[in-house]
Amino acid sequence: MPELPEVETVRAGLMPVMEGRLILRAQVNRPDLRFSLPERMAERLTGARVMGLRRRSKYILADLSSGESLLIHLGMSGRMLVSGGMLGAFHHDHPAPQKHDHVVLDMEGGARVTFNDARRFGAMDLMQTAWAADHKLLRGIGPEPLGNEFNEAYLAGRLAGRAMPVKAALLDQGIVAGLGNIYVAEALHRAGINPRRAAGDMTGAEVARLVPLIRDILAEAIAAGGSSLKDYRQADGELGYFQHSFRAYGREGEPCLSPACTGHIERIVQSGRSTFFCPICQR
């Protein structure tokens, strides 16, 4: 699934076709996503103007003129596809509907935004904008990793005393928002930290290394338009290219790319998910 950089890339791709525009028509083809879509969602969206598009962690929030906000989560396989309207200098037609097109928004200006999600782990909800931060899915989420609140002192405090592997701690959205399996692997690799280490055993120096590396990797990935794996594409259908910068994720058996390291990337399973790391330079 899309992690923070991919979600940010999607948000940026939706901005020019959604922000400031009316939703002329909303259509729900399939309401049973991760949970059932809210009552009368299509009617509540139709005729509303998108006043702003925000991102919080891996969620996109569209603030509407109706006083409500549309929450969008892409799960593992969700995509927001943009067609029609003026994209760049060219007019694009709408492609034929696809099998997993669950929600379709026709925007003022001629663009169509289609939420497509084969696995249906994604979600949408509507809430009063004023209470968005208190939404069940948002209220327990930790600080944004690119914001000032996420710093060495904060992270050290949250990891202290925790027996769980540092990999699991960084995946915990309550500790830090937006990291997923890819970017945790990349951050720990660059920091030279073994993902199996207990979170509470991190030294001050290690936490101090980790924080700026997490920021760097996310910023680089956003600049690259995210990573394109099986399902994920940018809103305009273009591919992000950060996957070419992976040093650990998905590289089982391949040489470690750390300077002067002679190791090879290994794959293990931690709490049911793949972990990629170099046993030589990640201690």
Added chain:
DNA sequence: ATGTGTTCCTGTCCGC
């Protein structure tokens, strides 16, 4: 409280 395992669902890939 904390940590781990299971589950939701569909698609793809790999080995036989």
Added chain:
DNA sequence: TGCGGACAGGAACACA
């Protein structure tokens, strides 16, 4: 070419 199993970017939930 078909078939079965493993695996996939998330995260809520049930349980020890």
